[in-house]
Amino acid sequence: MKIKVIKDILQKNEFSADSIRELAKENRWFLINVMGSPGAGKTSFIRTMINAFKDKFNIAVIEGDVASTIDAEEISKLGVKVLQINTGGACHLVADSINEAILNLNPGKNTIIFIENIGNLICPSSFDLGENMRVVISSAAEGDDKPYKYPIMFESSDVVVLSKIDVAEVIGFDMERYIKGLKAIKGDNLNLFKVSFKTSEGLNELEDYFSKLFSSYFNHK
């Protein structure tokens, strides 16, 4: 006997993500899922955001890492609440672990919560964490072919931050090819910021975008 099923295998994660969404709505949290390769600049992005906005908004961070606490220690020096999740080998965070982390973090109402996902361009894109927004950090150092090789990661993200543009020319990064790939994936919804966390190039535009976003979210009754 053959039983027709047709069920999405990731549905359990979706249920858990939905419960995070409800909690976030109740508590007016703004969750940002930060994804990207190891070394692309995820922690630098979060650090930049904390420095730019910690005086204006409540900020907390959930640091996902396979095993280490290096990033969490660095972030905690900036004076915001940080909670480390070690996946112990898994290559992505799941909604269940975020649910648990939020309970332990106790971020309080009206808080921006950055979630630093595990570094790779495949697995994290498949798992809904109940976030309000997804940001992918993609460094010029990784090459201009990334949108073509990992289209789902870019498609699932609301904002693309191209980091390390200070080295783009040296390594022969083809900006036109990169943007063409992104446009094939995102169409007119492309929100691309070209930055260098080292030289601060492009950071004003990035901060301006998030400043408007946070202000409108937290002022909205």
Add this chain to the structure above:
Amino acid sequence: MHEYFVTQQLIKIAEDELKEIKPKRVLSIKVIVGELSGIIDESLKFYFDVLTKGTILEGSKLEIEQKKALLFCNACHEYFERTKDFLCPKCKALGKLTQYGKEFYIESIEVDDGDEN
């Protein structure tokens, strides 16, 4: 590498489906996997064999049907299989991603329910 987690989910869904039927034996599970889903067949099979031990699914076969990713050409208005740089093989216009290639679901489960006919 996230096959461990998704295989756990797959097994849970299958077990839930089989709760009421209570088959004698589960013969096979058919899963549809799109090429952009990030799922590696071999890993899925490996974890399936490991994680089904001691469950009703032990000894069943995991059948995987691969689905190719299709892009849509805005100029020709036709779907085409993914090419390098996403260019339409016919007119060389830039194609866009579609839902084809992202599939990941259990299509069916075949069981031996003891009925010979």
